[in-house]
Amino acid sequence: MPKDVKVLMIDWDVITVGGSVSGLLAAKGVADAGHTVQLLEKDLEIGMPERCDGLVSMKCLEKIGIAPTNNIIQNIIKRAIFYSPSGLTAEIDASRQRVLVLDRSQFDRELAKIASKTGVDIKVGNKVINNIEKNGVVRVKSKSGVHTSKWIVNATGYSSLSNRKMTMQAAKFEVIGNWFDRDRVEIYFDQKKSPGYFIWVIPISNDTAKVGAAGNGVNQFKILDEFITAKGGTAIKKTAAQIVVGGPIENFISGHIVSVGDAAGQAKPTTGGGIYSGGIGGMLAGKYLGESLSSEDPSKVIEYENDWRNLFNKEFGLLFRARKVLERLDNNNIDKIFRAISSSDILTKISLESDFDYHSVALLRALGLKNIFQIADIVTGEKLDRIGSLLRLSKDIYFR
Numbered sequence: 273m274p275k276d277v278k279v280l281m282i283d284w285d286v287i288t289v290g291g292s293v294s295g296l297l298a299a300k301g302v303a304d305a306g307h308t309v310q311l312l313e314k315d316l317e318i319g320m321p322e323r324c325d326g327l328v329s330m331k332c333l334e335k336i337g338i339a340p341t342n343n344i345i346q347n348i349i350k351r352a353i354f355y356s357p358s359g360l361t362a363e364i365d366a367s368r369q370r371v372l373v374l375d376r377s378q379f380d381r382e383l384a385k386i387a388s389k390t391g392v393d394i395k396v397g398n399k400v401i402n403n404i405e406k407n408g409v410v411r412v413k414s415k416s417g418v419h420t421s422k423w424i425v426n427a428t429g430y431s432s433l434s435n436r437k438m439t440m441q442a443a444k445f446e447v448i449g450n451w452f453d454r455d456r457v458e459i460y461f462d463q464k465k466s467p468g469y470f471i472w473v474i475p476i477s478n479d480t481a482k483v484g485a486a487g488n489g490v491n492q493f494k495i496l497d498e499f500i501t502a503k504g505g506t507a508i509k510k511t512a513a514q515i516v517v518g519g520p521i522e523n524f525i526s527g528h529i530v531s532v533g534d535a536a537g538q539a540k541p542t543t544g545g546g547i548y549s550g551g552i553g554g555m556l557a558g559k560y561l562g563e564s565l566s567s568e569d570p571s572k573v574i575e576y577e578n579d580w581r582n583l584f585n586k587e588f589g590l591l592f593r594a595r596k597v598l599e600r601l602d603n604n605n606i607d608k609i610f611r612a613i614s615s616s617d618i619l620t621k622i623s624l625e626s627d628f629d630y631h632s633v634a635l636l637r638a639l640g641l642k643n644i645f646q647i648a649d650i651v652t653g654e655k656l657d658r659i660g661s662l663l664r665l666s667k668d669i670y671f672r
C-alpha cells in the first residue's frame with residue numbers, strides 16, 4: 273500500500289445506544305452474525321430503574337428466545353376484568369392467551385447475559401451525548417470518549433421521540449393490598465381521571481400488585497394516590513414514566529442510523545405495550561444489519577423496516593384509530609358500550625378468539641360487524657363520524 277494512503281480504522285461494526293429489550297436484541301443479532309458490536313447504556317445497571325410492568329404473552333418469550341424460568345416470571349394471569357366509569361363490569365377469560373407478568377429488571381438482565389455471551393461489549397454508566405455521520409462512518413460521543421462505527425442502533429426509548437403527541441405521561445406504583453385477585457388483571461376506564469387511557473392493576477402475588485395510570489393533561493400521581501386511598505392499601509414504590517402511543521415513526525432508518533423499539537414508535541398505540549413488538553424490531557434490525565455487514569450491501573438493512581411493517585403496520589393502524597375513538601368518548605358513552613357488550617356473547621368470543629399480541633384483529637373479528645354497528649349506534653351522532661374510519665378498517669379485516 274502506498275505510504276500516503278491513510279487507512280481509516282473503525283472501532284466497531286455497530287454501536288447500539290440503549291441497553292433495554294430492543295437494543296440488547298439488536299446487538300445480539302449483530303454479534304450472532306460474527307460482527308463487532310458495542311452497547312452503551314446510560315444507567316448504572318441494566319434493567320434499573322424499572323419503568324415497565326412486564327405483561328406479555330408466553331408467545332412473546334418464545335419468539336424472543338428467552339426461557340420462561342421462575343427467575344423472570346412473577347405471575348400467570350388467567351382473567352381480565354374491565355370497569356366502566358359507573359362501575360359496570362365486563363370480564364374475559366384470558367387463560368388461552370397464556371399471559372405472564374415478568375420481573376422486567378430480571379428479564380433485561382437475562383437478555384444482557386445472553387447478549388454478552390454472544391460477544392456484545394456492554395458498557396453501563398455510559399451516556400451517549402451525540403452522534404454524527406460522515407461518509408458512511410458514525411462518530412459516537414459518549415461519556416467514555418469518541419468511538420466510530422459503520423452503523424448505530426438507536427434504542428434509547430421514548431426519550432428520542434421529540435413529538436409530544438407520540439407519548440403519554442404515566443405513573444406506576446407497587447402496591448400492597450388485599451382487594452385484587454392474584455390471577456386477574458383489572459382495567460378501569462374513567463375519562464375524567466385517565467383521559468384517553470385507563471388505570472391498570474397487575475397482581476404479582478396475593479398481596480402485591482403493579483398499579484399504573486396514564487392520561488393526557490392530568491396528574492397521574494394524584495390520580496393513583498386517590499385510587500389507592502379509595503381501594504385501601506399502601507404504595508411502597510412510585511415511578512414516573514412515559515408510554516409510547518403515537519404509532520411507528522415515518523422512517524426507521526436514516527443514513528446509517530437504525531431506530532428500534534420505543535425510539536421507533538414500536539409500542540401498541542392502545543396500551544403502550546412494546547416488549548413484544550419492540551423486541552421483534554430489535555431482532556429484525558440485528559438480523560439484517562448482520563446480513564448487510566456480511567454481504568457488504570448496506571441496502572439489505574431496509575428489509576428490517578419492511579418485515580416489521582408487514583408484521584405490525586395494519587394492527588397498529590387499527591389500534592391507533594381505536595385509541596382516538598376512546599379519547600373522544602365521554603363516560604356516559606363508555607357506560608353504554610359496557611351495557612351493549614354485557615348483553616351479547618361478545619365476551620365469550622373474545623375469550624376464545626383473542627390474541628394478546630394482536631388484539632385489534634381478534635377483537636374486531638370477535639365483535640363482528642353487526643355488534644360494532646350496534647356500538648356505533650349508541651354513540652351520539654356527532655361522534656359517529658369520527659369512528660367511521662375504524663368501522664371501514666374493521667370491515668376490511670373482518671372480510672379478509
Ligand SMILES: Cc1cc2nc3c(=O)[nH]c(=O)nc-3n(C[C@H](O)[C@H](O)[C@H](O)COP(=O)(O)OP(=O)(O)OC[C@H]3O[C@@H](n4cnc5c(N)ncnc54)[C@H](O)[C@@H]3O)c2cc1C
Binds near residue numbers: 400401431513
Ligand atoms: C409504566 C409502564 C408500563 C409498561 N408496561 C408494559 C407491559 O406491561 N407490557 C409491555 O409489553 N410493555 C410495557 N411497557 C412498554 C415497554 O416498557 C417498552 O415498550 C419497552 O421497554 C421498550 O423497550 P426499548 O428497548 O425500546 O426502550 P426502553 O425500555 O425505554 O429503554 C431505553 C434504554 O435506553 C437508555 N438510554 C436512553 N438514552 C440514552 C443515551 N443517550 N445513552 C445511553 N443509553 C440511553 C435508557 O436508559 C434505557 O435503558 C410499559 C411502559 C411503561 C412506561
